[in-house]
Amino acid sequence: MAIRVTVWNEGRHEKMDAAVAAVYPHGIHAVIAEGLKEAGYPVRTATLDEPEHGLTDKVLAETDVLTWWGHMAHGDVSDAVVDKVQKRVLNGMGLIVLHSGHLSKIFTRLMGTTCLLKWRDANENERIWIVEPGHPIAEGLPEAINLPKEEMYGERFDIPAPDELVMVSWFKGGEVFRSGCCYKRGSGKVFYFRPGHETYPTYYDANVRRVIANAVRWAAPVAGPVPPLGANVQPLEKLD
Amino acid sequence: MAIRVTVWNEGRHEKMDAAVAAVYPHGIHAVIAEGLKEAGYPVRTATLDEPEHGLTDKVLAETDVLTWWGHMAHGDVSDAVVDKVQKRVLNGMGLIVLHSGHLSKIFTRLMGTTCLLKWRDANENERIWIVEPGHPIAEGLPEAINLPKEEMYGERFDIPAPDELVMVSWFKGGEVFRSGCCYKRGSGKVFYFRPGHETYPTYYDANVRRVIANAVRWAAPVAGPVPPLGANVQPLEKLD
Amino acid sequence: MAIRVTVWNEGRHEKMDAAVAAVYPHGIHAVIAEGLKEAGYPVRTATLDEPEHGLTDKVLAETDVLTWWGHMAHGDVSDAVVDKVQKRVLNGMGLIVLHSGHLSKIFTRLMGTTCLLKWRDANENERIWIVEPGHPIAEGLPEAINLPKEEMYGERFDIPAPDELVMVSWFKGGEVFRSGCCYKRGSGKVFYFRPGHETYPTYYDANVRRVIANAVRWAAPVAGPVPPLGANVQPLEKLD
Amino acid sequence: MAIRVTVWNEGRHEKMDAAVAAVYPHGIHAVIAEGLKEAGYPVRTATLDEPEHGLTDKVLAETDVLTWWGHMAHGDVSDAVVDKVQKRVLNGMGLIVLHSGHLSKIFTRLMGTTCLLKWRDANENERIWIVEPGHPIAEGLPEAINLPKEEMYGERFDIPAPDELVMVSWFKGGEVFRSGCCYKRGSGKVFYFRPGHETYPTYYDANVRRVIANAVRWAAPVAGPVPPLGANVQPLEKLD
Numbered sequence: 001m002a003i004r005v006t007v008w009n010e011g012r013h014e015k016m017d018a019a020v021a022a023v024y025p026h027g028i029h030a031v032i033a034e035g036l037k038e039a040g041y042p043v044r045t046a047t048l049d050e051p052e053h054g055l056t057d058k059v060l061a062e063t064d065v066l067t068w069w070g071h072m073a074h075g076d077v078s079d080a081v082v083d084k085v086q087k088r089v090l091n092g093m094g095l096i097v098l099h100s101g102h103l104s105k106i107f108t109r110l111m112g113t114t115c116l117l118k119w120r121d122a123n124e125n126e127r128i129w130i131v132e133p134g135h136p137i138a139e140g141l142p143e144a145i146n147l148p149k150e151e152m153y154g155e156r157f158d159i160p161a162p163d164e165l166v167m168v169s170w171f172k173g174g175e176v177f178r179s180g181c182c183y184k185r186g187s188g189k190v191f192y193f194r195p196g197h198e199t200y201p202t203y204y205d206a207n208v209r210r211v212i213a214n215a216v217r218w219a220a221p222v223a224g225p226v227p228p229l230g231a232n233v234q235p236l237e238k239l240d
Numbered sequence: 241m242a243i244r245v246t247v248w249n250e251g252r253h254e255k256m257d258a259a260v261a262a263v264y265p266h267g268i269h270a271v272i273a274e275g276l277k278e279a280g281y282p283v284r285t286a287t288l289d290e291p292e293h294g295l296t297d298k299v300l301a302e303t304d305v306l307t308w309w310g311h312m313a314h315g316d317v318s319d320a321v322v323d324k325v326q327k328r329v330l331n332g333m334g335l336i337v338l339h340s341g342h343l344s345k346i347f348t349r350l351m352g353t354t355c356l357l358k359w360r361d362a363n364e365n366e367r368i369w370i371v372e373p374g375h376p377i378a379e380g381l382p383e384a385i386n387l388p389k390e391e392m393y394g395e396r397f398d399i400p401a402p403d404e405l406v407m408v409s410w411f412k413g414g415e416v417f418r419s420g421c422c423y424k425r426g427s428g429k430v431f432y433f434r435p436g437h438e439t440y441p442t443y444y445d446a447n448v449r450r451v452i453a454n455a456v457r458w459a460a461p462v463a464g465p466v467p468p469l470g471a472n473v474q475p476l477e478k479l480d
Numbered sequence: 481m482a483i484r485v486t487v488w489n490e491g492r493h494e495k496m497d498a499a500v501a502a503v504y505p506h507g508i509h510a511v512i513a514e515g516l517k518e519a520g521y522p523v524r525t526a527t528l529d530e531p532e533h534g535l536t537d538k539v540l541a542e543t544d545v546l547t548w549w550g551h552m553a554h555g556d557v558s559d560a561v562v563d564k565v566q567k568r569v570l571n572g573m574g575l576i577v578l579h580s581g582h583l584s585k586i587f588t589r590l591m592g593t594t595c596l597l598k599w600r601d602a603n604e605n606e607r608i609w610i611v612e613p614g615h616p617i618a619e620g621l622p623e624a625i626n627l628p629k630e631e632m633y634g635e636r637f638d639i640p641a642p643d644e645l646v647m648v649s650w651f652k653g654g655e656v657f658r659s660g661c662c663y664k665r666g667s668g669k670v671f672y673f674r675p676g677h678e679t680y681p682t683y684y685d686a687n688v689r690r691v692i693a694n695a696v697r698w699a700a701p702v703a704g705p706v707p708p709l710g711a712n713v714q715p716l717e718k719l720d
Numbered sequence: 721m722a723i724r725v726t727v728w729n730e731g732r733h734e735k736m737d738a739a740v741a742a743v744y745p746h747g748i749h750a751v752i753a754e755g756l757k758e759a760g761y762p763v764r765t766a767t768l769d770e771p772e773h774g775l776t777d778k779v780l781a782e783t784d785v786l787t788w789w790g791h792m793a794h795g796d797v798s799d800a801v802v803d804k805v806q807k808r809v810l811n812g813m814g815l816i817v818l819h820s821g822h823l824s825k826i827f828t829r830l831m832g833t834t835c836l837l838k839w840r841d842a843n844e845n846e847r848i849w850i851v852e853p854g855h856p857i858a859e860g861l862p863e864a865i866n867l868p869k870e871e872m873y874g875e876r877f878d879i880p881a882p883d884e885l886v887m888v889s890w891f892k893g894g895e896v897f898r899s900g901c902c903y904k905r906g907s908g909k910v911f912y913f914r915p916g917h918e919t920y921p922t923y924y925d926a927n928v929r930r931v932i933a934n935a936v937r938w939a940a941p942v943a944g945p946v947p948p949l950g951a952n953v954q955p956l957e958k959l960d
Contacts (some may be wrong), residue, residue, distance in 0.1 A: 090353060090398070092614060112350040113330060113426050116469035124475075127716070129875045129896050130705050134572060134667035138704035143876065155849045155888065156467030156863065158330070158426055161403060164643070164664075168875065168888060168896045173475030176849050176888045176896050184644075186353050186398055187614035224618035225610050227396030229356035235364075235413030236607070332854060367956070369635045369656050370945050374812060374907035378944035383636065395609045395648065396623065403884070404904075408635065408648060408656045416609050416648045416656050424884075427854035464858035465850050476847070570833060570878070590832040593810060593906050596949035604955075636947030638810070638906055643881060653955030666833050666878055707876030709836035715844075715893030 003220045004042050006063040007033045008055065010070040011047035013198045020198045028069050028196075028203060032098075035209035036067075041216060048073060053081050060084055065094035065216045068101045069196065082106050090186025094219025096212060099196035102157075107192070110185050111159055117177070118154040125172040126150040126195060128179050132166045137180060137191065137214045145207040151197035153177045159192070167211075169194055180211070182218070187226075189219040243460045244282050246303040247273045248295065250310040251287035253438045260438045268309050268436075268443060272338075275449035276307075281456060288313060293321050300324055305334035305456045308341045309436065322346050330426025334459025336452060339436035342397075347432070350425050351399055357417070358394040365412040366390040366435060368419050372406045377420060377431065377454045385447040391437035393417045399432070407451075409434055420451070422458070427466075429459040483700045484522050486543040487513045488535065490550040491527035493678045500678045508549050508676075508683060512578075515689035516547075521696060528553060533561050540564055545574035545696045548581045549676065562586050570666025574699025576692060579676035582637075587672070590665050591639055597657070598634040605652040606630040606675060608659050612646045617660060617671065617694045625687040631677035633657045639672070647691075649674060660691070662698070667706075669699040723940045724762050726783040727753045728775065730790040731767035733918045740918045748789050748916075748923060752818075755929035756787075761936060768793060773801050780804055785814035785936045788821045789916065802826050810906025814939025816932060819916035822877075827912070830905050831879055837897070838874040845892040846870040846915060848899050852886045857900060857911065857934045865927040871917035873897045879912070887931075889914060900931070902938070907946075909939040 009029035013020040024031055029045040036043045046054025048070070060066075066085065070077070082105045089095050089110065097107045102115045128145040130138050154175030160183070167180030179194035193211055196202045203209070249269030253260040264271055269285040276283045286294025288310070300306075306325065310317070322345045329335050329350065337347045342355045368385040370378050394415030400423070407420030419434035433451055436442045443449070489509035493500040504511055509525040516523045526534025528550070540546075546565065550557070562585045569575050569590065577587045582595045608625040610618050634655030640663070647660030659674035673691055676682045683689070729749035733740040744751055749765040756763045766774025768790070780786075786805065790797070802825045809815050809830065817827045822835045848865040850858050874895030880903070887900030899914035913931055916922045923929070 086352075110352040112326075112352045114469060118468055118471045118473045120473055120475065122475065127894055130707075131875045131877070131898065132664065132881070133704040133707055133876055134664055134669065134702050135704065136702050139702045141705055143705040143707050154473065155851045156465075156469065156853055157851070158467075158469055160400065160423070160425060161852070161885065163401060165881065165885065168898075170890060170894060170896045174847055174890060175476075176890045178851065178888075183400070184612065184614055185400060189614065222614050222616050222619050224613040224615065225396075225621055225623040227398075227610075227613055227623050228358055229354060229396065229398055231358045233358045233360055233394065235360065235362065236415075367654055370947075371635045371637070371658065372641070372904065373636055373944040373947055374904055374909065374942050375944065376942050379942050381945055383945040383947050395611045396613055397611070401612070401645065405641065405645065408658075410650060410654060410656045414607055414650060416650045418611065418648075424852065424854055429854065462854050462856050462859045464853040464855065465861055465863040467850075467853055467863050566832075592806075592830040592832045594949060598948055598951045598953045600953055600955065602955065634953065636945075636949065638947075638949055640880065640903070640905060641883060655956075663880070665880060705876075707878075708838055709834060709876065709878055711838045713838045713840055713874065713895075715840065715842065716895075 002042050003064045003216055004062055005036050005065050005067065005216055006059060007036065007043060007045045007067045009045065009047050010073050011049060012073050013071065023199060023201050028198065031203045032067060032212065035203065036213060036216065039213035048076060053077060055081050055085065060088050063093060064221055065096065065219050067096040067098060067212065068104055068106060069098045070104045071100035071198065074104050077105050082109060086110065089188035089190065092187040092221035094188060094216065094221065095190045096215050096219060097190065097192045099194060102192065110190060113160060114158045117157040120152040120173060121197065122152065122173065123149045124152050127170045128167050129170065130166065131168050132164065135164060135166045136218045137166050137211060139214050140210050141207055147195055147202060147205065149200050150195055150202065153194055187224060191215040191219055242282050243304045243456060244302055245276050245305050245307065245456055246299060247276065247283060247285045247307045249285065249287050250313050251289060252313050253311065263439060263441050268438065271443040272307060272452065275443065276453060276456065279453035288316060293317060295321050295325065300328050303333060304461055305336065305459050307336040307338060307452065308344055308346060309338045310344045311340035311438065314344050317345050322349065326350065329428035329430065332427040332461035334428060334456065334461065335430045336455050336459060337430065337432045339434060342432065350430060353400060354398045357397045360392040360413060361437065362392065362413065363389045364392050367410040368407050369410065370406065371408050372404065375404060375406045376458045377406050377451060379454050380450050381447060387435055387442060387445065389440050390435055390442065393434055427464060431455040431459055482522050483544045483696060484542055485516050485545050485547065485696055486539060487516065487523060487525045487547045488549065489525065489527050490553050491529060492553050493551065503679060503681050508678065511683045512547060512692065515683065516693060516696065519693035528556060533557060535561050535565065540568050543573060544701055545576065545699050547576040547578060547692065548584055548586060549578045550584045551580035551678065554584050557585050562589065566590065569668035569670065572667040572701035574668060574696065574701065575670045576695050576699060577670065577672045579674060582672065590670060593640060594638045597637045600632040600653060601677065602632065602653065603629045604632050607650040608647050609650065610646065611648055612644065615644060615646045616698045617646050617691060619694050620690050621687055627675055627682060627685065629680050630675055630682065633674055667704060671695040671699055722762050723784045723936060724782055725756050725785050725787065725936055726779060727756065727763060727765045727787045729765065729767050730793050731769060732793050733791065743919060743921050748918065751923040752787060752932065755923065756933060756936065759933035768796060773797060775801050775805065780808050783813060784941055785816065785939050787816040787818060787932065788824055788826060789818045790824045791820035791918065794824050797825050802829060806830065809908035809910065812907040812941035814908060814936065814941065815910045816935050816939060817910065817912045819914060822912065830910060833880060834878045837877040840872040840893060841917065842872065842893065843869045844872050847890040848887050849890065850886065851888050852884065855884060855886045856938045857886050857931060859934050860930050861927055867915055867922060867925065869920050870915055870922065873914055907944060911935040911939055
């Protein structure tokens with residue numbers, strides 16, 4: 001069965017900043033969605049300024065994997081929507097958090113830490129090394145992804161140690177960063193992927209698109225057992 | 241330098257339930273504190289019904305490791321105090337979460353998941369197996385800790401996979417449970433330890449006390465680097 | 481593309497012990513293979529007493545995932561074959577190690593530890609709890625798998641902590657065991673799955689078959705980058 | 721009780737290469753030992769060309785933590801000595817593997833993988849970032865260790881994912897590397913630390929010495945339970 005993706009975007013930079021609109025005239029979400037459609041997924045988009053940020057109960061119920069890009073307006077995302085997204089993740093929905101989404105309410109809530117980092121916006125070369133070549137998210141990738149121009153994010157990145165660390169970035173200015181981080185939370189999976197500053201054409205890059213498409217497949221829900229969380233249970237009957 | 245411990249207890253069951261008061265006449269905190277004093281730590285206690293729950297800025301600043309027992313009144317812990325405890329943990333304070341503290345605000349916030357489990361209160365035998373005998377928390381322990389009477393907690397326990405899983409419990413009624421779970425969050429360390437229902441004399445048990453004392457030593461703050469979280473940084477000067 | 485499975489079996493107990501032959505008249509491998517064929521995989525089998533143990537270069541080259549059952553004759557497996565299997569795993573082939581295969585040359589070599597455990601063969605009830613319900617290997621399973629009669633394996637199991645711990649067993653006699661353990665080694669994936677003593681009909685159990693089929697899918701090779709291991713490399717050309 | 725350290729060194733480069741002898745006139749081991757003595761540990765040294773490579777049963781029995789530097793003569797280390805060192809690690813001895821020790825028999829055997837990497841010896845700046853500031857091995861360190869001249873080691877480093885990843889290196893030429901890697905194997909602990917090419921004065925660096933001294937403390941044996949590995953056990957007596 002096809003994995004249904006919802007691409008969520010804050011969508012504010014594109015409206016307020018000509019430099020961003022020049023790169024993403026129809027919004028960052030349109031370009032991420034385009035990449036995922038090319039990969040064969042049924043995709044819809046949702047943005048902050050739609051009612052309920054476009055994430056109605058119906059939309060969430062029909063979403064297998066949600067991608068999240070936000071930056072300047074994390075505080076405008078309603079707590080009620082974050083509650084619902086968190087619940088869906090814990091019940092199995094995949095979540096792909098992109099770039100400045102590291103400070104989104106949903107990501108910091110799922111991590112339990114500040115998720116702060118150091119940064120520099122200086123048109124700087126990034127090289128994303130694949131440190132786990134056998135991981136499903138590494139499929140079809142070269143041993144490193146070269147992005148000629150990106151914003152720098154540097155360690156210390158205040159996250160829990162990833163369950164699986166798939167990628168580490170090198171920046172010309174002297175820093176490193178854990179760029180591809182896998183987590184299981186509840187019955188759901190979360191992948192954080194670093195690149196994607198709004199002024200660079202990162203989401204047009206074929207390898208970046210490949211990573212996001214692979215991550216969607218990796219994060220898709222699994223029809224595993226649904227444990228009776230919080231239940232007061234009886235002893236198992238005599239077993240032999 | 242001595243590791244300064246604060247033993248926090250909700251302290252309500254002991255006042256309301258004669259059966260609990262019979263086991264812990266001066267409160268659960270008094271018995272946990274007694275064990276830690278015997279292990280050589282300077283210890284103070286704090287309880288829910290003190291001003292600021294006994295966790296003033298001064299107390300938190302003077303606490304290296306905080307132990308947490310709560311059950312019936314998680315909702316009465318103020319968010320402001322939880323904010324401060326979380327911040328201290330991320331800045332390096334150790335946190336030992338005991339038994340029903342799995343549903344405390346501070347633990348669920350640091351985990352990002354529901355932390356729910358299944359349970360049964362039936363005077364039931366628990367055997368806590370040490371699965372990592374080389375871990376500092378295993379020091380001085382036998383290969384299993386036998387508790388003749390305890391409440392059962394069973395999997396699925398809805399937590400992130402521990403960074404280190406040190407103990408797994410067996411229950412006579414048929415369940416297993418990840419009973420000794422280590423996490424790093426920010427610069428701090430968190431240890432969840434399962435046993436300790438309020439109607440059983442668990443915190444008088446020598447091995448249980450040994451676990452808590454070992455966990456305090458493991459969770460003590462480390463004088464590591466203090467990274468400039470959130471800083472906009474310049475490229476490193478030319479390095480060679 | 482279909483995942484090609486080779487089911488390897490020592491195959492000695494079945495020839496020497498009527499009680500085993502009664503349960504597995506055509507060998508344990510025949511029954512494991514039957515389960516995997518029903519799950520849709522192309523399957524071949526190989527056994528210890530075939531030339532090169534049935535694992536010729538051609539067979540290994542055509543194997544995406546290898547399952548391994550052995551017990552009484554680990555020492556009869558040639559080091560040359562173990563070398564080749566290890567190399568294939570590190571290059572991406574999946575490996576599913578079953579039950580007493582914990583002491584096989586290939587598993588202990590990939591783990592680097594003794595892989596010893598404690599045990600008891602006493603017709604004993606085992607209950608395998610799924611502790612990670614969102615893991616691909618948990619697909620389609622109930623929250624616990626009940627096996628009325630099995631051999632007991634108990635902790636301490638001397639393995640490296642699994643990258644992902646999916647299942648924990650409860651035994652009626654008082655022990656627990658890490659029963660479903662995922663590892664990445666090189667570009668390959670390894671899954672250890674506990675049950676399967678030769679005198680019990682474990683590999684006819686629908687849930688046990690489901691686990692093995694799921695594990696094959698999880699362990700299948702990924703077409704990721706092939707890193708230039710051991711290479712003396714030049715600095716990357718000027719990048720911006 | 722003091723942690724007794726044995727510093728092991730191949731000791732061949734120093735005898736054969738004037739450039740190395742100029743940096744380490746009394747051998748790399750002498751300088752590593754000097755740093756550890758300054759940190760307060762009782763230290764002895766051992767080298768390849770001594771009888772039994774200096775690692776007699778008595779020396780191993782009196783060693784709590786062993787540090788290992790080797791490069792050009794890994795193949796000359798006898799398998800019998802490697803067997804004994806592995807056994808001691810699994811029984812609790814700490815092991816600190818330095819730089820080119822990544823290809824030593826003892827490290828590759830404990831890892832189960834090739835431990836290969838890519839490399840370049842080009843007088844190149846390395847910056848070792850601390851990604852886990854709360855880890856005991858990070859105590860007293862700055863947020864990054866700057867080494868003006870070192871050999872480059874680059875990913876993919878073919879190791880199992882570390883149990884804890886404490887450090888990541890940046891190299892001027894464009895690579896990254898997992899530089900500080902913690903493992904538990906058996907009841908013992910293993911730390912791999914990247915820097916230390918024989919032609920650079922790395923082991924005189926105060927921060928490098930601090931890392932090694934911290935790692936010794938972290939890797940020291942714990943007096944935990946000694947599990948009955950391989951035992952055929954009886955059911956636990958009736959427990960309640």
